Amino acid sequence: MKMKINGETRNVSHASEALLWILHDEIGLTGSHLGCGVGLCGSCSVLVDGVLTRSCQTIAADVADSAIVTIDGLGSPGADGTFVLHPVQQAFIENPLQCMWCLPGHIMATVELLAVSNNPTSAEIDESIDRNLCRCGGYPIIRAAVERAVELTKKALP
Amino acid sequence: MNDKGISRRSLLAAITTGGALAFGTYWVARNGRPTLVDILLKQGAAPEVPDGGIALWFDLRPNLPIEMRVPKIEMGQGIHSALALMAAEELEIPVSQLTVRQATSTDAFTLGSMFTFGSSSVASLFEPVRLSAAMLRETLRFEAASQMGRPIEDIAMRDGFALVEKAPAALLSYEDVIAAKVGPWVPVTSVTMKAPSDFHTIGKVTIRLDAQTKATGRAIYGYNARANDMLYGAVLRPPRFGAELTAVDGSAAITAPGLVQVVVDIPKNFAGVVAATRTQARDALAKLKPTWSGGTTNGDLDIDRLTTVSPGQGNVLDWHGDVTEAFASGEVIRAEYRTPMAAHMHMEPVAALAAVTTKTVKVWVSTQHPGSVKNDIAPEFPGHTIEVVPTAVGGGFGRKTAQHAALEAARLSAAVGKPVHVGWTRLEDFQHGFYRPATHHVLEARLVNGQVIGFRHQLASADIIFGRDPPPGGDTTIKLIGFDPGIVLGFVPPYHFKNSELRYQRVETQIPTGPWRGLGLLPNVFALESFMDHLARSAAQDPLAFRLAYLPNDDESSRLRAVLSRVAAMSGWANKSVGQGWGLACCEDVGTAVAMVAKVKVESGAVVVQKVFAAIDCGLVVSPGGARAQVMGSIIMGLSSTLHERLIIENGAVAQAGFEDYPILRYSEVPEIDIAFIESEAAPTGLGEPPIGPVAAAVANAVTDATGKQLSAIPLQI
Numbered sequence A: 001m002k003m004k005i006n007g008e009t010r011n012v013s014h015a016s017e018a019l020l021w022i023l024h025d026e027i028g029l030t031g032s033h034l035g036c037g038v039g040l041c042g043s044c045s046v047l048v049d050g051v052l053t054r055s056c057q058t059i060a061a062d063v064a065d066s067a068i069v070t071i072d073g074l075g076s077p078g079a080d081g082t083f084v085l086h087p088v089q090q091a092f093i094e095n096p097l098q099c100m101w102c103l104p105g106h107i108m109a110t111v112e113l114l115a116v117s118n119n120p121t122s123a124e125i126d127e128s129i130d131r132n133l134c135r136c137g138g139y140p141i142i143r144a145a146v147e148r149a150v151e152l153t154k155k156a157l158p
Numbered sequence B: 001m002n003d004k005g006i007s008r009r010s011l012l013a014a015i016t017t018g019g020a021l022a023f024g025t026y027w028v029a030r031n032g033r034p035t036l037v038d039i040l041l042k043q044g045a046a047p048e049v050p051d052g053g054i055a056l057w058f059d060l061r062p063n064l065p066i067e068m069r070v071p072k073i074e075m076g077q078g079i080h081s082a083l084a085l086m087a088a089e090e091l092e093i094p095v096s097q098l099t100v101r102q103a104t105s106t107d108a109f110t111l112g113s114m115f116t117f118g119s120s121s122v123a124s125l126f127e128p129v130r131l132s133a134a135m136l137r138e139t140l141r142f143e144a145a146s147q148m149g150r151p152i153e154d155i156a157m158r159d160g161f162a163l164v165e166k167a168p169a170a171l172l173s174y175e176d177v178i179a180a181k182v183g184p185w186v187p188v189t190s191v192t193m194k195a196p197s198d199f200h201t202i203g204k205v206t207i208r209l210d211a212q213t214k215a216t217g218r219a220i221y222g223y224n225a226r227a228n229d230m231l232y233g234a235v236l237r238p239p240r241f242g243a244e245l246t247a248v249d250g251s252a253a254i255t256a257p258g259l260v261q262v263v264v265d266i267p268k269n270f271a272g273v274v275a276a277t278r279t280q281a282r283d284a285l286a287k288l289k290p291t292w293s294g295g296t297t298n299g300d301l302d303i304d305r306l307t308t309v310s311p312g313q314g315n316v317l318d319w320h321g322d323v324t325e326a327f328a329s330g331e332v333i334r335a336e337y338r339t340p341m342a343a344h345m346h347m348e349p350v351a352a353l354a355a356v357t358t359k360t361v362k363v364w365v366s367t368q369h370p371g372s373v374k375n376d377i378a379p380e381f382p383g384h385t386i387e388v389v390p391t392a393v394g395g396g397f398g399r400k401t402a403q404h405a406a407l408e409a410a411r412l413s414a415a416v417g418k419p420v421h422v423g424w425t426r427l428e429d430f431q432h433g434f435y436r437p438a439t440h441h442v443l444e445a446r447l448v449n450g451q452v453i454g455f456r457h458q459l460a461s462a463d464i465i466f467g468r469d470p471p472p473g474g475d476t477t478i479k480l481i482g483f484d485p486g487i488v489l490g491f492v493p494p495y496h497f498k499n500s501e502l503r504y505q506r507v508e509t510q511i512p513t514g515p516w517r518g519l520g521l522l523p524n525v526f527a528l529e530s531f532m533d534h535l536a537r538s539a540a541q542d543p544l545a546f547r548l549a550y551l552p553n554d555d556e557s558s559r560l561r562a563v564l565s566r567v568a569a570m571s572g573w574a575n576k577s578v579g580q581g582w583g584l585a586c587c588e589d590v591g592t593a594v595a596m597v598a599k600v601k602v603e604s605g606a607v608v609v610q611k612v613f614a615a616i617d618c619g620l621v622v623s624p625g626g627a628r629a630q631v632m633g634s635i636i637m638g639l640s641s642t643l644h645e646r647l648i649i650e651n652g653a654v655a656q657a658g659f660e661d662y663p664i665l666r667y668s669e670v671p672e673i674d675i676a677f678i679e680s681e682a683a684p685t686g687l688g689e690p691p692i693g694p695v696a697a698a699v700a701n702a703v704t705d706a707t708g709k710q711l712s713a714i715p716l717q718i
Helices: A019-027 A087-094 A103-116 A122-129 A139-156 B010-017 B034-042 B079-091 B121-148 B174-180 B211-215 B278-286 B300-306 B323-328 B370-380 B405-416 B426-431 B474-481 B521-538 B543-548 B555-571 B624-643 B695-707
Strands: A002-005 A008-011 A045-048 A051-054 A067-069 B067-070 B099-102 B155-158 B161-164 B171-173 B231-235 B244-249 B259-265 B270-275 B289-293 B315-320 B333-339 B351-356 B360-365 B385-390 B420-423 B439-448 B451-462 B500-507 B582-589 B592-603 B606-617 B672-677
Touching: A002 A019, A019 B278, A045 A103, A051 A103, A087 A103, A087 A139, A087 B211, A103 A122, A103 A139, A103 B211, A122 A139, A139 B624, B067 B079, B079 B099, B079 B121, B121 B155, B121 B161, B121 B171, B121 B174, B161 B174, B171 B174, B231 B278, B231 B405, B244 B270, B259 B278, B259 B405, B270 B278, B270 B405, B323 B439, B323 B451, B333 B521, B351 B405, B360 B370, B360 B405, B370 B385, B370 B405, B405 B420, B439 B521, B451 B521, B521 B543, B521 B582, B521 B695, B543 B555, B543 B582, B555 B582, B555 B592, B555 B606, B555 B672, B582 B695, B592 B695, B606 B624, B606 B695, B624 B672, B624 B695
Parallel strands: A002 A067, B067 B099, B231 B420, B360 B385, B451 B500, B606 B672
Antiparallel strands: A002 A008, A045 A051, A045 A067, B155 B161, B161 B171, B231 B270, B244 B289, B259 B270, B315 B500, B333 B439, B351 B360, B351 B420, B439 B451, B582 B592, B592 B606
16 A cells, blocks of 8 residues: 655555554654554644644554655755754754653644644644643643744744 | 774773773762661661762764763753763863763663662762863863973863964864874873853753754654564563463464464563564454463552551651650640552653574663663573663653563564564553552641640551662561661651651552652652641641741751742742632752742632742752753642542552543643742752652642641542
8 A cells, every 4th residue: 555654655564554553663754652542642643634643543544545744754955955944843942842752742733733824822822732741741841832833933934 | 993093982992991080980979868878877777879980981083073972861851961061061062062872781881870760860970970071171182282282281172172372373173183183092180170150051051952853753762763674572461460370372363464473481471472563463462362360459448458557557767856755745736648659651651672682682772770671681691792772761750760671572582583672552551560659647746835846757658669679688678777768758857846756667569669750759748748737727827937947047958948938939928818729838859959839729629720839959050941841840740640640459450541541730731830940059969859749738738728628638639
């Protein structure tokens, strides 16, 4: 089976398995993380056709026709060929969480939030963050990072 | 090798063969937990000073940044960055120019020195790292002087360059100096470290060196470790704690898709499978038919019954004066407190990759304690060279001081002859770990004219340290020591009472217990500081003034007095009115003093924490951003325990599954948090755990203030 992952077409053998393990083990994109395995913590989050999706709860074959974006696929080559961070990545680097195992969830949730609106309300930011868990207690830092991501995204607009 | 014949290890080699240990200095465990040592001495047992010798190596290669290998594990506390700040300060280089690499078991560090625990990393390495870096800087300076043909007094070291102040053109980068070096290095070991007033990096720069790797999904944690041709393992778990495997019928698994091998070792209580994918391994495992025998059937009622203070029982850990006499006449105020078992809920379940050959075992593992991993593996692989590669750790909180995924992966890898990864599921990790033990506290005091003239705290708890790591000599040693070193943290009050007694009952519940952030700190401080408010109310005194009365104006109490007055100022304590939902608590741990004020409201039977103020004196703050994150994290994890967390045991097993029925604090429940550090140039003490101490008591005291209701257990029920 073929899948579109981070803009590339990839051959996948174990189509009946969870998307998380296809990404993590079969393709070797280990940026998405197992946290709970039941869709509660959000550490495994990816975008499926732009929609925040728990990859631990998604069978790969069910999203075979969709465009998958993972944390590994954010960022882009710049004009001089060097890697340019996605503004959301940049924001979370400036506001680093503690262990960062949950970070893929927070980053992908923020990417989705800002794709829907580049000017989210405070309540929308709160709702977005509350989708994911963080045991290190980095929640206030996450709020600061999302606010910074909003700022960086606005700056990048033409 | 470059054309000047300098191997990349030449500096390293020059130093070790020169007989002078130039850039590795001795580690002195100078910041243990003083109350433990005090108690041991008082009881006549010699304190065990951890074996010291470790080396901190800087690796210098021509035309490359200086590499620092750090023994401590990065699990979110930002330790790699904090240690880099210390080194960069003395090296006189921008911290961004330093490459930090996790040391492995082959890097000449003792494995004990890699154990990352007890809020000890910054405190114990503050001197050795700076000293080593200063020696390296002076060695480079000496060499630069020689290369530039100048007296050493002329050479200044700044921003990664050796330069001559009066001749601006005379300039060599450190890389230039290293690249041009011919012959053996001459280590300069007589150096002076900088005074804190001259620091430009320590306490000034906020950096997380690992943030970019982690924000781009490229960091290697234990769960992410990969190797060519790797397979996936899964292991059977007992239905009850302590149950033993007596037989396994693997016939149904043989035909499972992707199965490589079923591995059964009854004497080791072990059965697992190896398959081509993780999912296939799980499916095959489900087809094994094990027979288990024995184990405990204890449940919560048993645990509570066992964990109950029996008056007069247990060992006296500390005493002053004669409390029995003080209690002999007149009313004794008495209160009981309980804390439940709790799980760590680190976000990355335990995991390891192992590659075993006939002569070697190499494991990549998410661990706080590489030495324990090696000790797990070594007895089963005699004659093998064992290499432990610690990975990034997705949260530890004590759970990863002892985890056996590496041994499981090694057994499976040895069986199939290929690398095998074992990553536990959340369910396995949650139900088959070890836990913060339940505690029961009985506190008594007698007040005369509003003054405490007698105080007794009796504590019953299962082990923390000895539950995971029995000392040499086993039970005999434990009986001689008389207490578990973990459970007594926070047990010794900072207050000076005329007559006092601390009594501890060690209990056995058959349920695995072990270190959880702060060990006994949160339970003991919850009990003590709730009781202090109870006494203050009985004496009709302000809780702050009541506490200060038992903290003499001397060196020993100065930190705690300072944080109490700071938190009072931050929160406007003097202007608050009784009944509005304000609570205060404080503690000392590892030499760090913490005071906290919580503001709560109670809405339709639920506690809402609105604001937490925290003042901390941990000596000099090395990494400002990291320090704030540690305090914030401790407060939030503490609130989670205070409001939600209670592990339920039924019939010898954990009765919950994970986040679904053991909820942890969510973003939407996080209060406003205001943190202040006392400005200090004193050597840093620890920070990862002390701030969790007062959280539960501050909130409980605030709820009592708001409702008038006495609270005697966490999670708080009103």
